[in-house]
Amino acid sequence: MNVDVSDAELAQRIVSGDAAAEAEVCHRMGPRIRLYGLRHLRSAAAADDLVQQVLLKTLEALRAGRLRDADKLAPFVLGTCRMTVLDQRRGARRQEQLLEEFGAVLVPEQREMPHLDGERLARCVQALKERERTVVVMTFYDEDTAAESGRVLGISEANVRVIRHRAIRQLRACMETVS
Numbered sequence: 001m002n003v004d005v006s007d008a009e010l011a012q013r014i015v016s017g018d019a020a021a022e023a024e025v026c027h028r029m030g031p032r033i034r035l036y037g038l039r040h041l042r043s044a045a046a047a048d049d050l051v052q053q054v055l056l057k058t059l060e061a062l063r064a065g066r067l068r069d070a071d072k073l074a075p076f077v078l079g080t081c082r083m084t085v086l087d088q089r090r091g092a093r094r095q096e097q098l099l100e101e102f103g104a105v106l107v108p109e110q111r112e113m114p115h116l117d118g119e120r121l122a123r124c125v126q127a128l129k130e131r132e133r134t135v136v137v138m139t140f141y142d143e144d145t146a147a148e149s150g151r152v153l154g155i156s157e158a159n160v161r162v163i164r165h166r167a168i169r170q171l172r173a174c175m176e177t178v179s
Helices: 007-015 019-041 044-063 070-106 118-127 130-141 146-153 157-176
Strands: none
Touching: 007 019, 007 044, 007 070, 019 044, 019 070, 044 070, 118 130, 118 157, 130 146, 130 157, 146 157
16 A cells, blocks of 8 residues: 555545555554553553554444544544553453452362372272273373274274273272272
């Protein structure tokens, strides 16, 4: 797109549905928005998010013809940046207030994990039949899916799931017995 094209012309072309004009607005305004975000949000990721949000709002306004003075595109974008950042800060403050007020109700208490007897688990795994032990190791240690395990073992995916289910039941019973 030609740099000589004014913001007003771009705005007019966007109203008529010109995608190239939209791309030019994004190309012109994106770096400015990012700089504003870096300065006010102090995070590259937040600045990148701001670019997306502001460009979306800007293009929506331009498409709908809501920009009163088409020559004032840059101030419109700056104002949109300012309002978006204020909205984000307001939302963050509101979230903090809600967490302070209702946090104890919303966040469940952390329960301690029961102690796992590794030696006992090893004995229980060794007590499994070879095929069951192989399926358990492939599923939980190698993190293979049932389909992958079945392909390697030459059995169906459903059969792997049945073997795994039975092996887990045996492991649970073994771990619950008192020795």
